[in-house]
Amino acid sequence: QVRLVESGGGLVQAGGSLRVACAASGRTASVFNLAWFRQAPGKEREFVAAFSASGGSTSYADSLKGRFIISRDNAKNTVYLQMNSLKPEDTAVYFCAARHFGIARSAAAYNYWGQGTQVTVSS
Numbered sequence: 001q002v003r004l005v006e007s008g009g010g011l012v013q014a015g016g017s018l019r020v021a022c023a024a025s026g027r028t029a030s031v032f033n034l035a036w037f038r039q040a041p042g043k044e045r046e047f048v049a050a051f052s053a054s055g056g057s058t059s060y061a062d063s064l065k066g067r068f069i070i071s072r073d074n075a076k077n078t079v080y081l082q083m084n085s086l087k088p089e090d091t092a093v094y095f096c097a098a099r100h101f102g103i104a105r106s107a108a109a110y111n112y113w114g115q116g117t118q119v120t121v122s123s
Helices: none
Strands: 003-007 010-013 018-025 033-039 046-051 058-060 068-073 078-083 092-099 117-122
Touching (some): 018 117, 046 068, 046 078
Parallel strands (some): 010 117
Antiparallel strands (some): 003 018, 033 046, 033 092, 046 058, 068 078, 092 117
16 A cells, blocks of 8 residues: 655746645555546546656657656656646646556546646746
8 A cells, every 4th residue: 555645836937836745655555556637626537647656757748848858756656747937727636646567548547646836836
């Protein structure tokens, strides 16, 4: 089992940058594949990016590739999402998720979730 705690959300102006972090804790936290999803009001939860437990694979939502960068510090069991050139439409609650086997783009494939961190981009 793994516990996920997000941090680093906040208010930023359009065009700015923000980094959110997700700390995974638990005896086997290092073997989990970690991902970021986001959910805006009235919308479905959508995939943002994922980073494999082995560090060998990453995956991004096509629409966010180039602006968002996912990274992972295995020593700290923490995954980061660097968000650049932010737009008002990036406003959402950003969730961290974990699963055992491989990375996936579907929220239904993830077994563990954090509580989320709010990111608000003002115009």
